[in-house]
Amino acid sequence: MFQHILIATDGSPLSQRAADTGIALAHSLGAKVHAFHAVMPFPAVAYFAEMLLASQAQYTEAALAQAHQYLDDVRQRAQAAGVACEASFAVNAHPHEAIIASAREHHCDLIVMASHGRHGVESALLGSETHRTILYGALPVLVCR
Template sequence: MYKHILLPVDGSDLSLRAADTGIALARQIGARVHALHVVVPLPAVPFLNEIIATSDSEYANSAEEAGARYLAAVRERADAAGVPCQCSLETDPRPHHAILQVAQREGCDLIAMGSHGWRGLDRLLLGSEAQRVILESTVPVLVCR
């Protein structure tokens, strides 16, 4: 069965519920978890470079602080369940790419993540990181809604 479950979190209630599901599963089967938050950098827009340069570091610091809070929440939940938990914070403009890289690097054999279940135009405009992970993952993906 599974021994190491990756829990990507974005701070939403949905991602934390998926983390709870992954932690509960890990507890039942004696697995460990790895919580991950991916910081997406601000996009570089040529005509806004000067404005963005002043706020880019503020954004990065704020995003990293928020990510650390999200990871701490997962660690607290895992500790309460008696499940070993590691955490990492990655920066990547493509969150699904970072999720897949961490899963491979850390030897995770299951990814448990939330999906907002967007449909239609929302899905086209906003995309779905969960869908991208499902399509490109070499390990099973448990999607929670």
């Protein structure tokens, strides 16, 4: 059935539960996993560029350290379950695009990710990367809540 599962993580407790679900599924199928995190780029406005240089460097350093931490967590969970795991991240203002591209690049056949279950105005304002991944991707998506 599924041989290579992409696990998208944002480091949240809900995302960690989704990672555990994806890892358990991979274990039961004899599949491998690919942990992935989309790093949001530093929001910059052109006329503030000089003022933001130090802040941008600090943000980038912290965001990349955080990405490595999230991915290491999934790697450790996979290793504990005896599941092969690779990991990567990408910087993209649209996480769903990065998730879909990574799944394609790594030849994954399933995406596992969490949904925070936003509704109403909150959903309309913040959107849902999970929903966008389902809409714009060509792979099946297992959504964990």
